[in-house]
Amino acid sequence: MLQTNSVSTTVRPDGELEAGYAEEFLTFTLGDEEYAIDILKVQEIRGYDAVTKIANTPDFIKGVINLRGTIVPIIDLRIKFRLGRAEYNQFTVVIILNVSDRVVGVVVDSVSDVIMLAQDQIKEAPQFSGGTNTDHITGIGTVGDRMLILIDIERLMASRHMGLTGDGALQ
C-alpha cells in the first residue's frame, strides 16, 4: 500500500540509490537538526493559522484547519520529536503533505531549501540500539558540511505513533 503510492523508486529498501539517479528533497529544520523529505509528497507550504482543537488527542496533534474547504489535521513535529521550542508566530511554517491519499499538515521550525541529492551523497542510516525508533529514517544525506536526515514521511505519518488513523497504522 505504502509502496504503491510512493514515487521514490530511487531509494531501494536497503537505502541505496540506483545508479544515475538524483532526487529532489525539501529540507526543513527541527531545533538543530535538518531533515529532508521527498518533494513529491509536499503539496504546499503555508503559515501557521488558528487551528481548531480536537479533544482527547495527543498534544502534538494541534487540531484541524480549513484548507480551501478540506479539513486538514495539523501535527507539530517539534512536539512529536521533542526538538526545538513549540512557538507559534508569523514565522511558523506548516508543510502540507499529500501522503497515502490523505492531506496532513506538519509544523516545523523553518523550511530551508529544495536540493538535489545524488546517489553518492546518501549514506545508510546508522543503527541505534534500543529505544529510538528509526524505521522512518531512510538515510543520511551530505551537502557540504550539512547533514540531512532523510525520512520517509509517508511511513512516518502512517505509523501508529502518529495517531492520525483510526486504530494504528494505515493498512
Add this chain to the structure above:
Amino acid sequence: MTIDMSQFYQVFFEEAAEHLASMESLLLALDLDNPEAEDLNAIFRAAHSIKGSSGTFGFSDMADVTHVLETMLDKIRKGEAAMTSDMLDASLVAGDVLKNLLAAHRGEEEADEVAAAKIRERLEKLCAAMEPGVVTSAAESKESGSASPQVSRFDVSFVPDGPVAQDQGQLMLLLGESDGIYGVELLEPGPDGAWRLRIDGNISAEKLSSLMEFVARSGTVAVCPADQALKVESAYGFFADEESVSDGQSNGESNSPSEASDQSWGLFDAAAFGSGKSPVVRVADENEAYGFFDSIVVEPSYSNELKATADLPRETLNAGQSGFGVKPAGSTESSVGMAKVAPIVAAEAKKISQERPGPKPAAKAAAGDNSIRVSVDKVDQMINLVGELVITQAMLQQSASTMDPVIYERLLQGLSQLERNTRDLQESVMSIRMLPISVVFTRFPRVVRDLSQKLGKKVELKTLGEGTELDKGLIERITDPLTHLVRNSLDHGIEMPEKRKAAGKSETGTITLRASHQSGNIVIEVSDDGAGLNRDKILGKARERGLSVSDSMTDSEVWQLIFEPGFSTADQVTEVSGRGVGMDVVKKNIAAMGGKVEIESVFGVGTRMTVRLPLTLAILDGMSIAVGDETYVIPLNYIVESLQPSPGQIRTMAGSESVIQVRGEYLPVIPLHKLFGCNNAVHDYGIGIMIVVESDGSKAALFVDGLLGQHQVVIKSLEANFRRVQGISGATIMGDGKVALIIDVGGTLAMARGLRAAA
C-alpha cells in the same frame, strides 16, 4: 482482468441494472387484461438488451436466463399468446434472479445457481405451453384462457392451384386425412374465384394455412377462426377507413386475419406510402399478413432506439396509406426531426402530435438522450469548491462592510452581484445531486404486490409527489426504512378483505405514499386506511414489557412506544413481521439522517407515518455554541430546549456529579469544557447556558458558555484526512473561515456516561 475491461464491466453493470429496473416497473404496471403493445415491446427490449450485453461480456449465466425470458416475451409481444399472471410472476422472478446474478458478478452476493436453473426451467415450460397455441388473435387467446389447442372452426379461403384445383373431392379427401382436422365443409366460392372452406379441427391457424399452401396458389391462403369472421370484417374496415375503428385492440400487431381476400389489400401496396425513402413493408398478399404486422413491431432499427413507433392510437390514422405512414412518422417525432420521411408523412406526424399529446415513452426516450453520466466524486468536488466560494464571498462581504459606500460604490455593487451569483451557483450545483423520490417509490409496487399476495390482502398503492427531489445520499438511505414502513402498513394496518367489508370499508385497502417539500424539509408520508393503532393494546404490551406508561399519556406519546426495541403488538410472529425488530431500527436510521418519524392514527380509520428529513445530508441545521476558546455546532434536531439555570435547579449527586431539575425531570449535567478539555471556559453554572438534548430516548443537559446562533452548516468529514473522534460527528467551516466541530450528541452522552463510570 485488465483495468480497462473492468471499466466496461462497470458500464454494463449500471446499464443492466437500469434495464432490470425498468423491466420490473413495466411488468408491474402492465394491465394483464389489456396490455399496451408498447409496454410489451419495452419489456422485451429491456430483456433483449440485457441478453445482448451480458453475452458480449461473457456472463453466460445471465444471458441464458434472459434468453428464455426473451423468447417468452417475444411470443407475447407478437401476440402469439397473451400474458398470463403466471408468466408475469415468472418474469418478475426472472428479474430477481438476474439481479442476483448481476450482484454476484459485481462481487456483492453469492450467485444462486439453483434459482437460476429453476426459473429457466419454469420459463421454458411456459414457452413450451404456448407453442401450439398460436392463436390468431390476442383477444381469442384471452377468451380461451390457455394456449393449448382445442377444437376450433376456421374459415379458409384460397385460390386453388395444382391438381386439386380441378377436383374438389380430392381436396376434401386430402384434408380429411390430415392430422387434427375433423370436418371440412365447402362454402360458396369467394368473389375472385377463391374457394372457401369451413374446417373444424384441433389445429392451429398457422398449421392449417401451411397445409393449405400445398394446394393453393402461393400467397392466396387466408385462414381465420369462424367466430371471428364478423370482427375481421370490421377490422378490415379499419384499414380501409377510419370510421369503423371499433376493434378494442390497442396495438399495431393484431394479426387480424382475413377472410375477405379482396381488393382492400391494395391499400397496403407500397405505392401508398407516398415515400420511397420510408421503410417499405410490402404486403403482396394475404398470406404475408402475419409477417407484415410482425415486421412493424420487430423492425429493430426502430424498436431499439425509439419507444414510440407503430403504436400510435388508431383514431389518428386516416385512410390506409397513413396506416403505414404513421410508423415512420412516429419515429420522426421521437428522433427529433431526423426526417427521412416524405413531406406527406411528416405532415401526418404533425397532425398526430396535435391530435394527441405524443406518446409518453417517446418523451422519455428524448429526455434520456439529454443526460450524461457523471461520477458522484466529480459532483462532490464541485459542491466543495462552490462551498469554498461561498465562504470566500462571505469573507469579502464582511471586510467590505466597513467601507464607505460613497467612495467604494462600484466595488460594493460588484460584491452584491457576486453574492447573488454565488448563491445561484450554489443552488444549481446542489441540485445536481438531487434525484426525484420516484427512484425509491418505484420499488414499492413490487413490495406491495408480493406481500399482499402472500398475506391474501387486497391493497392498492398510491404514490403522490414522485417528483419531489432529495439528495442522492438520502435516497440511498431512506429506501430501507420506507420499505419497512410500507410493509408494516400492509401487515398490521390493512385488514383482511372480509374484515374490511364487515367494517363497511371497501375490500381493497389503500396505502398512500406522498412526498413533498415543507419549509426546507422533505416530508414523506406512508398512510393506510387500515385498522389504525390500538391504544389499549399498545399500553397493555408496554406494561407487560415493564415500560413506564400511564393511561394519561397523550396519543402521540403512546404511538411513540411502537418504536421501542422489541416492541410488537402482533398476535403471532409471521414471516413478514411481528418480531418487534424494525420499528426501532427505522427510527434510528431516520434519526441518523437527521430526520424524525411522527405517527398519527385513528383506531379503525387508518394510520399515517410521517418522515421528516433535511433536504440533503451535506447540510445540517445547527446551533453554534461557545465553550471557552472553541466553537461547536450541535445539530438542531437533538436540542429540546436551552435555559439559563437558576441556582436552585442544580443539585449535586454522589458528591461530584450534578443534576438539573427541568420540569420535574432530573437530568445529568455534562459540562462540555470538561469533556472536550477546553481552555478559558465558564465554570460557574450561574453564568453559562444549559442545553437540553435528547438522543436515543435519553436526555441530558450540556453546559456551555453561550449560544452563538443558528446556522445551516455544510458538513465536512473529519475522517477523510484524520480519523474518527469520539463525541464528534464531523466538522464545518464557519463564516469566518474557521473550522467548528459538529457534536455527535449520542456519542457525547455515551462519553459522559463512560467518564462517570470510570470516576
